[in-house]
Amino acid sequence: MKTSDRRTARRGAMEQAESGQAAPAMLWRYYAVAIMLVACFIVLVWRVIDLQVINHEFLRSQGDMRTVRVEPIQATRGKILDRNGEPLAVSAPVVTLWANPQEAQENDEGWRKLADLLGMQSDEMVKRLRRHKGKEFIYVQRQLSPETGRLAMDLKLQGLYAKREFKRYYPAGEVAAHIVGITDIDEKGQEGVELAFDQYLRGVNGSKKVLKDRRGYVIKDLSLLQDAQSGADLQLSIDLRLQYMAYRELKAAVEAHNAKSGSLVILDVRTGEVLAMVNQPSFNPNNRDSMNPSGLRNRAVTDLFEPGSTVKPLSIAAALKTGSFTTETRINTSPGFLRLNGQTIRDARDYGTLDLVSIITKSSNVGTSKVALKIGGEAVFETFYQAGFGQSSGIEFPGEAVGVLPNFTKWQPIRLATLSYGYGLSVTALQLAQSYMAIAADGVRRPVSLIRGGQQGVSPQQVMSPGISRHIREMLETVVLKGGTGTRAHVAEYRVAGKTGTTHKVGEHGYADDAYNAVFAGLAPVEKPRLAMAIVMNEPQGSEYYGGEVSAPVFARVVANALRLLNVAPDRAIPMVAGASGSDSKRNGG
Template identity: 45%
Template structure:
C-alpha cells in the first residue's frame, strides 16, 4: 500500500479517539459556589492578627524587655574618651605663679568623612589658617583612619566657630596649655612642655610625673556626627597634677636676669650665667642664663638658647679657685694664715713654660696672695702639697661631681685623679686651669665657705632638705672669707663689687678658653662672692663668656653685675649692714654735700700670665 493510501485511511476514521465528541464538565452537586467576601474577611483577619503580634512585640521590646536591645544599640554609638586634667602649678617661694595651665581646644577630624567633602577641606583650611594643599594631603594619607589632629591648643572661641560651620567630620576636644607669665627670665629654670603637655626641660621635665597628674576616662554616646549627646558613666576620675613651690624668688630672679642681660649688651659677650644661693639652706634663689628664649613660643627660639649654661657648660674656673688652694695649704699644715711668700721676680718655672704674675709683687703674706691674685704664690703653695692632698681637698668641695640638684643635663665637670696628672698639672690646677666646673659648682663651693665649712646640696624645691656635711673647720672657713674680703677693698682686684654699708668677700677670675690644643684670646670673666662677711647670707657667681667690647677682666665685667644684684637683694630682704663705719662716713659726706662713691672704680691690673700643660701661642694671662 502506498504511503498516500495509508495516510488517507488514517485521516478518515482509523483513530476513533479523534472523532469522539467532547463532554461538558460535570459539577459536584454537593459543593457551594465560590464566596469572595468570605475569602476577603479571612485575609483581613490574618493581617489583623499579624499587626497585633507586631505591636505586641514592639511593646515588649521597647517597654517591657528593652534593656538588652538598648544596650546593643548604645554600644554602636558608645565611646570611651579621656577627661583632660590640669597640670600642677609652679610657683616661686612666695606663691607667685610661674607656670599655669589654661583651657584650650584642639580641632580634629574624621578623615573618612572629611575626605568625601573637598569643599569642606577648603573651608577648614581657610578657617584655621592652614595650607589647603597640605591639609588635603594629610587627610588623604589618613583616609582609612577615623582620627587626625588638625590644629592643637587654640583659642576655644575659634575652635567652636570652626565646629559650628558644620563641615563633615570636623570636631574639637578640650585640652590644657601651659602658660609662663614671667617669660624668658625664667625659661631655663622652668623649661617648657610639648604639645601633649609633657615636660621637656627644666623643672617641667625634672618633676614631670609629679606635675602631670592622671587624665580621667568616661563613657559617652555620640550621635552620627560625632557629637557627645550623653555622658553614660565616669570610669575613672581625673587627678589634677600637684603644685610645686620652688626656692626661686621671682624678684631676685628677674633682677639677676636684668643685670646679666645689661652687661652682655654692654660687653658684647656671647653668653652668660649667674647663680644666687642661700648660704644657710642651699636654696637656689636665682639662676639666669643668656641667651634665653620665650617658653610660651618655643618654636621661634634657636636651639642653642635652650641650654641651661649654669648647669651644663664647663669652663676652667681660673682665679676663683685660688681661695681653695690657700685653704688646702692651711688645712694640710704646709702654710699658715701668717706665712710669707717671695714671689720675685714675678714668675716661676712650670716645666718648659713659665707661670707669671702681672707685676713683681715681691714678698706677700697669705692674704696678699688672694688680694693680688698671685699665680706665683699659688704655685709655691702647690709645691708644698702632694698631688693627693690637693685632689682630695678640691673633691671635698664638689669638683668633678654633680651637685645633686636634680636638674636634667647637669654636668659633673672634669677633674682627673692624680694618676692621670702630668708633671705640670698640680701647679697649673692651683690657679684654676686643668680643671673644669660649672657656675653652679663654683657657687656651691663658695656657699660652703660662707656656711662655716658646711656643704649643703643645692635644691630648687622649697622645704626640701639638702644633705649637709662639714668639709672644713668653721675657723678655716671664716679665715678664708676674711681674706677674700680684701679683694673688694681698695687695692684689691674687684672694688666694683663693693656695696656701701656691707663687707663683701669675693674673688675675680679671667680664664682663657682652650682651643685647638692651646689657649685662645677668648675669655670667661668671673666673679664669685659672699655677702655680708659678718654673717654670709648669699653666695653669687657671675660668668660672662667671650666679652668683646671694652675690658674682659672679671673685676670689670662680672663684679659690677654682682654689685647691682646683691645691692638689690640686701635691700629687698632687709639685711642689716655689717659695715656701719662706711655707712656713717657716706652719710656724713652726703650731709656736707660731698659726692658719695658707693663703689669706687679701681684700675684692675692686667691678668698675670699662667702656664698650662699644653703648648701656648704666647704667655697665658692669668685670671684676675
Template identity: 55%
Template sequence: MKLQGALYPWRFRIVLALLALMVGAIAWRIVDLQVLDQEFLKGQGDARSVRHIPIPAHRGLITDRHGEPLAVSTPVTTLWGNPRELQAARARWPELAEALGQDSATLTKRLQEQAEREFIYLVRGLTPQQGQRVLDLKIPGVYEQEEFRRFYPAGEVAAHVVGFTDIDDRGREGMELAYEEWLAGVPGKRQVLKDRRGRLIKDVQVVKNAKAGKALALSIDLRLQYLAHSELRDVVQQYGAKSASLVMVDVETGEVLAMANQPTYNPNNRRNLQPAAMRNRALIDVFEPGSTVKPFSIAAALGTGKYHPESVINTLPGWMRIGRYTIRDVSRGGQLNLTEILMKSSNVGISKIALDIGAEPVYAAMQQAGFGQSTGLGFPGERVGNLPNHRKWRDAETASLAYGYGLSVTAVQLAHAYSVLGNEGRNVPLSLLRLDQRPEGVQIIDKDISATVLQMLRAVVEEDGGGGSRARVPGYHVGGKSGTAKKVSGTGGYTKDAYRSFFAGVAPLSNPRIAVVVVVDEPSEGGYYGGLVAAPVFGKVTARALRLLNVAPDNLPPPAPLQTAEAATGKGGRI
C-alpha cells in the same frame, strides 16, 4: 468527670501550633540577623555604641618661693575633623580655612589627601572663644576637644629653670621634665553614647573624675631672678659676649635663689627658637674655673698647719718653670703673704704653696667643696664636671690644679663651693625647691679657717691693690675672687684670644647670706678680665639683692658727731 480540654482537643492543638509558629519566627529572625542580614545589627551597633572619652586634667602650678606663678595651665579648645564627612561639604572648605586662619589651598590639599581617614587635627590651642566661633559655622565634620595649654608668666626670665611642655602637655625641659610625674595630672573618664561618625548622642555618666597635678614651689625668688636676667643681658651687650650665667645660693639653706642665663628664649612662643638659647648653661656648661678656686687652695694650706695668713712667699721674678711649662703672674710679684697672693692673684705664689703641701690636701679640699661631684639637683642634662685624681701627681698637675686649671666645674658647683665658705665651712645640699626646714650641714672646712679665708676675700674686694674692687657693694662688707681662664680649643690646647671671665663671692661678711657666681663667656669688646667684666655684675646684683632680702648693712660709715649751737657759731655767738 472528664477534663474540659478533652472535650475540645482542637483548641489545644491550635495553641501548640501558634506557639510553634512564634518560636519558628523568632528562630528564623535570629538566623536572618546573625547569618543572612548582618548589616542591620552592625548598623545598630554603630549607631549606639558606648564609649569612654578622657576628661583632661591640668598640670600642677609651678611658683617661685613667694607663690608667684611661673607656670600655669589654661583651658584651650582643639578642633578636629572627620575628612570623610567633610567631603560632603567641599563648598564650605574656603569658609572653614578662613575661620581657622589657614591657607585655603593648603587645607583643601590636606583634606583631599586624607579623605579616607576619620580623624585629623585642624588646629590646636585655640581660646574657647575662638573655637566656638568656628563651631558656630555648623560645618559638618568639625568637632571640638577640650585640652590644657601651659603658660609661663615670667617668660624668658625663668625659662631655663622652669622649662616647658610639648603640645601634648608633657614636660620636655627644665623642672617641667624633672618633675613630670609630680606635675602631670591623672585624666578622668566619661561614658558616652556616640554614633559611628563620632557624634555624641548621650552623655551617660562620669566614670572617673580627673585629678589635677600637684603644685611645685621652687626656691627661685622671682625678684632676684629679674635682677640677674637684666644685668646679664646688659653685660653681654656691653662686652659683645657669647653668653653669660649667674647663680645665687642661700648659704645657710642651699636653696638656689636665682639661676639666669643669656641668651634665653620665650617659652610662650617657640616658633623661631634656637637650640643654643635653650641651654641652661649654669648647670650644663663646664669650664676651668681659673683663679676662683685659689681660696680653696689657701684653705687647704691653712688646714695643714704649715701656713698662716702672714706666711710670706717669694714670687719674684713673677714667673717660674716646672719642666717644660712656664707659670706667669700678671704683675712682677715680690714677697707676698697669703692674703696678698689672693689680692694679686699670684699663680706663682699659689703654685709654690701647692708644691710644698702636696696635691692631696688641695684635691681633698676641692672634692669636699663639691667639685667633680653631683649637686643632687636632679636637673635634666646637668653635668658633674671633672676633678682629676692622679695616682701619682706630677708637679705641673699639682700647680695647675691649685690655680684652677686641669679641672672642670659648672657655675652651680662653684656657687655651692663658695656657699660652704659663707656657711662657716658647713656643706649643705643644694635645692631648686623651696625648703620649709633648714637642712643639716656637714663640717668640711674648719670654722676658723673658713672665717680667715673670707677675710682674705674681703681684702681682695675692699683693699687697694685687690683685683675685685669693681665688685664693691656700698654699705656692705663683701668678699670674692675674680678669675680669667683661656678656653680650650678643639685640638686640645688653649685658644689665643677666647676667654671666660668669672667672679665668685659671698655677702655680707658679718653674717653671710648669699653666694653669687658670675660667668661671662668670650667677652670680645672692651676687655676680658674677670675683675673688669664679671665683678661689676656681681656688685650690682648683690647690692640690690641684699636690699630686697632686707639684710641689714654692715659697712656704714660712723655717724658724724652732732654739733652744739656754741660749737657751730663760736662761744657766745648767735645761730
C-alpha cells in the same frame, strides 16, 4: 438526542468531576499558607518578647554602641610656682579641632570658611581632606583659643569635631625658661623642671560616659567612671624678683661686652636653695617658632669651664687645713715667675714676699703654686672635691654636668701648680657658687636645691672648719678693696667678698690668646653671709675681658639689689683704702 447535545452533556459531566477533585487541593494550599503566616507571627512575637523582656540588655547595648561613648577627662597639669607663690607655669584650657575625612563633604563651602578662620589656605584644607579620605581621624588644628573653637564649631561642618585640651603657659617667659623648661604639645615635660618632675606634675586622666548625637556631639553627661586627678603643684626655691633683676643685669652685661654667652647663679647660704639662675642667650617658651637650639641649654648647669683664680681660696684653705700654714705664713714669689717641667708660671709683676692674705689679694699664681707644691696634691684634691668639684651638686637637674677633677696620683708638679690656680679642672657655674656657699656657711657644703625648703634627708658636709672659713672670707674681702683685683665688685652699703678669675679658652691649637672666660665668685654680707654667687661671661669682646672688669661689676649690682629685696640690713660699710687700683688682675689671670 443529537450528537452535539451528547457532547455538551459529557463535557459538563467531566468539568463537574474535575471541580470536585480540585476543591480539596485548593483548601490544602489555603491552610498551608495560613499556618506559615501564623508561624511567622508567632516567631516575631516571640522575638519581640525575647528582645524586650527576656534579653532586653542586648538592644540597650546596641543602642548604647551608637549613642553612648566613654570620653577621657584630661587631668590638669600641676602649676609651677616661685617661692612666694608667683606662677611660673600654668595650664590654660584650649580647643583642638579634628576631622573624620570619611564623613566630610569636600565640596562644602564651610571648609573654606574654616580655613580662613584658622589662617590656612582654603585649597590646602580641601586637599588634606581628600588626601586622607581613607582615614577616620586627622588633626585640623590644635590648641586653639576657646573662642576660636566655638566659632569653628558654629559652622556645623559634617565630619568636624572638637575636644578640650590644655596648653602650658609660662608667665615669666624667657626670664625663667632655663629653670622651668617646657612641655611638648601633649603637656609632657621636655626640658628643665618640667622634665625632672614630670610624673609629679602630670596627674592621672579620668573618664566618663556621655550621650552623643549622630554627628558625635556630646548631648549629655551620663555618669562619671573615674574622676581625673590633677597634678600636684610644685613650689620652687626661685625668688622671681631676684630672677628678673639678675636676668636684666646679666643680659645688659652680655650685650655691653658682646659676649657669646653668660650665666649667673645666686644661692641661699642658709639652705642651699637656688634663689636665681639665669643664662644668656635665652628663649621664649611661649613662642616655639622662634626657639633656637643654642638657647635651650641651661648653661649654669650644663656648660663646663676652667674656673681660674676663683679656686685660689680653696687652695689656701687646703693649706690652712694641714696646720702647717697660717694667714701670716710668708711665701717668696720673686722674681715673679716659676719654672716647672719646662713651663713658666707668671705673676703680673714681682710681688716679692707675700703672706697668704696678700696672695689672695694680689691673685699671685706663683704664691698659690708654691703653697700647693708644699702641701701636696692629695690635700688640694680633697678640698676641691669636698667643695663640690667633680661631683653632682645635688640639684637633680636634667643634663647636669659633674665637671672634671683629675686624680691627684697622676699630677706632676706643673699639673699640681696650674690646678691650684684654676687650670686643668672644669666646673659649672653652679658648682663654683656651691663652693663659695661652703666658705660662706662656716665651711658647711649643703646640697643645692631648686625646691623650696632645700634637700630633705641629705646631710651637709663639713668642708673646712668655721675658723678657716672666716679667715678665707676676710681674705676675699680684701680682693674688692683698693689693691685687690676685684674693686669693681665693691658695694658701699654691704661688706662683700669675692674673687676674680680670667682664663684662656681652649682652641684648636691649645689655649687661645684672644678668647677668655671672665669669672667672678663671691658672697655677702661678710660677717653673716646670706648669699653666694657665681658669674661667668663667655668670650667677652673688646678691650675689657678680665673677670675684674666684666663680671665683678655685675656682682656688685646684683648682690646690692638682692640684699635689699631680701630686707637684709646694711652692715658696717668698709671704705675703700688707698693703694693700687686693682689693675693687677690684668696679665695675672685674676
